[in-house]
Amino acid sequence: MHYLEPLFNPESVAIVGASHHEGKIGHTVVKNILESGYKGRIYPINPKGGEILGLKVYKSIFEIDDEIDVAIIVVPAKVAVEIIDDVAKKAKFIIVITSGFSEVGNIEGEKKIVETAKKYGSRVLGPNVFGIYSAKPPINATFGPSKIKAGNVAVVSQSGALGIAMIGKAAEENMGLSAIVSIGNKADLTEVEILSYLFEDEITKVVFLYIEGLENGRDFLDIIRKRPPGKSIIVLKAGRSKAGARAVASHTGSLAGSDAIFDAAFRQVGILRAESLEDGLNWVTTVALSPPPKGKNVVIVTNGGGLGVIAADACEKYGLHLLDDMEVLKKTFQDVMPEFGSYKNPVDITGQAGGKEYKVALERAFKEKSIHAILALYCDRGDAEIEEIKNALVEVHKKYRNKPALYTIFGGEGATSIITALKKEGLPAFSDVEDAVSSLYALYKVNERKDEGKMEEVKMDEDKIKQVIEKALKEKRRKLLSNEAKEILKAAGVDVPEFYVAKNIEEAIEAANKIGYPIVMKVISEDIIHKTDVGGVVLNIENEKEAAEAYEAIIESCKRNVPKARIRGVEVTKMLPKGVETIVGSTTDPSFGKVVMFGLGGIYVEVMKDVTFRVAPLPKKEIRRMIREIESYPILAGVRGEKGKDIEAIVDTIYRIGLLVTKFEEIMELDINPLIVYEKGAKVADARMSIKVRK
């Protein structure tokens, strides 16, 4: 049994701050619990005593001679802090509906609540929540609407007002809920633990999660990765814009991470991200009501050519595949076609089609094995056939149910009445065809299980890496010198061409001779960022004489241009031949921690912003996917007669960087720019690294 079972399926609940006055939250919660048909024991608590809605009111929690699974606190914030010790002594789970905590700067009060609960082994949901509904007991312990239909969709919302509105919306849309949980300030229980319960819960098929931020992004991704087959999740992550992020900051105090990284992390584990509430709710409903499609072939059946064309456009936009096997289409639909109809897909059964024609065409579609999903469209003509159409669709759908079938009814009053009827019967029905197509896309997406691949063992010289980092830490240098960054990369097994640090002309010449010409020299100094601008770099050095001149020129020029710079020496390394310049980087995200980045170098990253992210570390299979994501990928794969480049060498580099930054968490930022990729191999031409200096 999951440890959150008593929260979702309590045997007893206490309402701390139950009210005698209708309209008060403390009254509504009691009323909703009663009206939801809860079979467990209910203990309203109020110092005034008496009765509420026929229930005995206890003056104190200690008057209750029973174990309390869930205590719901609705008293004001100040009082909540005062009584938390008493409540935590008695209750396993405490739902703090009360607001006025960290979301308005009252961090102390929130801390007190969580710490006190912890002392007694209790767990806290909230504060600043609207409560919880769970279909299992059933119990509606919220102050939202009282009417909730049981079903297989769980809603988890960080926003209270939105969550309550969603309860209403669910009822309006005839969407059945297995649970609805408000997580509010997430002071103790977060979406991670709630999801771990819901994925185990046998009633829940799909979770709709609304969040504005994530503090523990990695645990979140892990829970999603480990969810059992048949459990789906759709996430609406708001606060993606700068303006939105500002609103988040003033709303729940969450830290909104960079949106590109959220997108990448979600993609990495196969989370479907909704862009709007409408999409999210449509998608969840469709997933809740539909079997997974068994193949890619979609058929559109329509009575209006125009609507069919719009649907086909939308299918292409969402990457859905329209069945185009003319023989199958002809065999399946030709003899159900009225004159002027078309069995081509979109299958146009014409404006003359009534209930009978729809019934026959849809039966054929349900029966034909090479059709895997159906989009049935109907243009309402404002005539009297509404009832026939309605009955035909419901009858056929209920008879088969063997493949997904989504319905779009476009038009006036008649259309609205068909949609309402279909929804009532549990058919996914829409008034806009784009909504239907996007929902079918979502159904395909949530049923694609993502396999990121397996991690492999690689060798790294960890002692060497530690040593370099320790030295910089001791000197309190946040930015590593370029030779230090290269040493770390080399120790991590990345292909760094031979390099030396020369402190005088002799050393420079010796190094150059050892490496072999042509070579490059670069100044090493933590005080010089744009080396080229101050004459700190000499390329294409061809012989000893040029090497000596270059060394002197670099030292002279840097001293003249940046008189105060600490010059640590000159790096001497091979001048690399031309290849495709790429960038491999890593940064530290507030939600997901270490992430890696990849893109083509120069213009592609700077102008085209053509880069891709992943949460690190990650297996090579996923890295290959990551690399293929960039727009400029064909340049690596080979275009215009050029041979393909060594993509596996990039994969290996990213793989090692992913491991490096997760093993050595001090590395906050890392850039290999460029990593030059050849037909065989990929070499580091330049690198930067910064670490977290201990205070």
Added chain:
Amino acid sequence: MHYLEPLFNPESVAIVGASHHEGKIGHTVVKNILESGYKGRIYPINPKGGEILGLKVYKSIFEIDDEIDVAIIVVPAKVAVEIIDDVAKKAKFIIVITSGFSEVGNIEGEKKIVETAKKYGSRVLGPNVFGIYSAKPPINATFGPSKIKAGNVAVVSQSGALGIAMIGKAAEENMGLSAIVSIGNKADLTEVEILSYLFEDEITKVVFLYIEGLENGRDFLDIIRKRPPGKSIIVLKAGRSKAGARAVASHTGSLAGSDAIFDAAFRQVGILRAESLEDGLNWVTTVALSPPPKGKNVVIVTNGGGLGVIAADACEKYGLHLLDDMEVLKKTFQDVMPEFGSYKNPVDITGQAGGKEYKVALERAFKEKSIHAILALYCDRGDAEIEEIKNALVEVHKKYRNKPALYTIFGGEGATSIITALKKEGLPAFSDVEDAVSSLYALYKVNERKDEGKMEEVKMDEDKIKQVIEKALKEKRRKLLSNEAKEILKAAGVDVPEFYVAKNIEEAIEAANKIGYPIVMKVISEDIIHKTDVGGVVLNIENEKEAAEAYEAIIESCKRNVPKARIRGVEVTKMLPKGVETIVGSTTDPSFGKVVMFGLGGIYVEVMKDVTFRVAPLPKKEIRRMIREIESYPILAGVRGEKGKDIEAIVDTIYRIGLLVTKFEEIMELDINPLIVYEKGAKVADARMSIKVRK
């Protein structure tokens, strides 16, 4: 008075094929005309005579002793062709509702109808339409729903079933219509003439056009360009996908042009293109109900933080600007804020806000001059305040109406009831916040009047161009030789570096000496496409000796590799220094005719597909906009310390190409690839051209 006035405001109508049987189209049309309150004279025609719905039925059109403004034909296709001569003699306008013409291959019948009408000076709407509704008389001469609310939105639909469904949808959404016109097969009257009427019509404020193809794209763009101030148009152009285009082909036989060109053409004249029916209808409704915004500052007022964040995200996505002047926000909203509220934008008046709070907050927003548009959001809590909220919103909105205000009500039954009430009162109201934001975006967009700029006079050596083209035409060569293409470009005033055609070594050397080294030589032959692959190009020729060798090498290699090639000589020209390689092209589109294209060369066009189109010719102002559209534009403007390139030289080149291809329509395809752009100037390095050979 517009010449289509009798079609939209007829004094008399005849229904050819009026039926005595309820449910038949010939009956429904008569019924709808009567029920719409039409005040003109109605003449049902049916050889059986008698009465229909109390109207005398005429046995033949010649029995009617009256002028007929509009005759509506509903008899079968075969009969329609037989009687068209009679009808055309009597009626100014003929609406052919009957289907079974070109859309199913009956091109002859359709031709007969149009030609006969033309003979008598009549005009035809259709065939294959559902009729026309016009608010002015009023008259509902369709076989669709009978209930139509008069208003300021005109709907023009190429698809019949969709158009009829839209009538129903409009009623359901309380959208008032000024006209609804079905254009069907567009055998005579097309969207162009219909639009020219609607833009002059004083009732119509905004047109919603559904099309699947355009035959006369240029006239269409001209009508849109010339529309009077205050008239807007939103277009849903379907058949954008390959699958969609196939559906179009089987549906109305329209030629679906390339979608990128439709997008570009629409952008060029400022047509707002909707991607879905839902968006289109939401946008049209909002434009119909709202004044144009007077500035960019949007304010969001919400009772739920979460919904506010989602709205702010959507605003960023659509490029809307949230007012961020904290002083104004504080001054306007601080003292209407409950505890825990936030006057930052999104302005959060908290879950405790009722009708009173909304009323005050919105009044403040309407009154504050630096707020230009309002997004009011409400999360339904399922409580009893529904009536108060509804009244508050309606009251304040109707009192001010001085700026756009869009409403989103999210939640259950209560939300639905508020939305219905707001729509009834003429407020733009939505159940999804993204819909509201996208509609506000549309309102901004349709009110941006596009100024493409003015055409300028440029000199071209037209005789020279004619002469080159004539020569190729005579020889029936579709592809011009590269030197011919360059001659034409030069004559058009494009910067083509000096070049000569050498037929022997002596000529080659003479040319090279004249031009000055380094030079390039290229074989000239209509039979060799990939010149480099067969040794037909030598670059970087530095002196006379190399020039002689190069000439011989080219001739020898080409003869060996392509023995049957007709070699016309060798082109000798300057080896151009490095610069930014761009591509300037032109093609001939089935809908819009001559179009020009621009992009960066090489990888950018081949891999990144980073190109942009326009309908030609076009003024320089619009060309500058076009150039700025490509993603890689910063490379031209100057990045990474490089100086900006001569964008005006590109502008001039595209300008001349636009004029060239429109003046010389024989030029079907043209590529300047690359046009090398420098800090000063832009030069043609290579060019191709193909012409339309006369049969």
